[in-house]
Amino acid sequence: MATTTIQVPKETRDHLAELAKERGLSIGQLVEALAAEQLTAAQRDKRLAADRKLVREVLGVAISDEEFDQAPDVLANIYKIAAEKVRAVGQDAA
Template identity: 75%
Template sequence: MATTTIQVSREVRDHLATLAKERGLSLGQLIEALAAEQPTAAQRAERLAADRDAARRLIGVELSDEEFDDAPDVLGNIYKIAAEKARTAKGTVA
């Protein structure tokens, strides 16, 4: 496998070296792992398309991409409700 050099500040290099050491990895292995965790825009779009296709098959209804885009953010709304309940409970318990 061919390698390359990436220029970063000393602070960044030292931080990455510490992270690598803590995880038992070489600096190159750490960078590869970090890069693998971050999908590209094309990979995110591909995943979104696959997820929408799976949802269409699961619910048995053909929805357009526009209908998916216009649909309410159910999970986001659940998070908002849970956060509000947590804030309210924290205020009454204290």
Template identity: 65%
Template sequence: MATTTIQVSKETRDHLATLAAERGLTLGQLVQQLAEKEPTREQIAERLKADRDVARRNMGVDMSDEEFDQAPDILGNIYRIAAEKVRAARGEAA
């Protein structure tokens, strides 16, 4: 694998070196892990498209992207309903 050099402040370098040491990694391995955790705009758009395609197939409807953008927070509502059911099962007040 080809390597390259990046320039950062000494404080940033020292911070990254400490994080790498705490995790038993080289500085290069740490930077690679951090970069892999942050998707690019293109990757986010690809994931969104794939997620919407799955939702369309599972719901059996052909919603446009504009309709998805204007739809209510379905996942948030599912979490809220699930939390309410858990609290009710435990006998807790909502």
């Protein structure tokens, strides 16, 4: 595999070296892993299209992209409810 060199500030290099060491990786392996975790806009669009197709198939309903866009963010709402419950428990304990 061909490799290349990237230039970063010394502080960034040192930070990456520390992270890599903690994980038992080289800096190159760490950067590769971090990059693999980040989707490009095209990859996100492709995943979104696949997810919407699956929902349409599972529900058996022809939901348009516009309807998907107008739907509430269910996951964000679940996180919000969970955070409120955690805060409530914390206040009760105090």
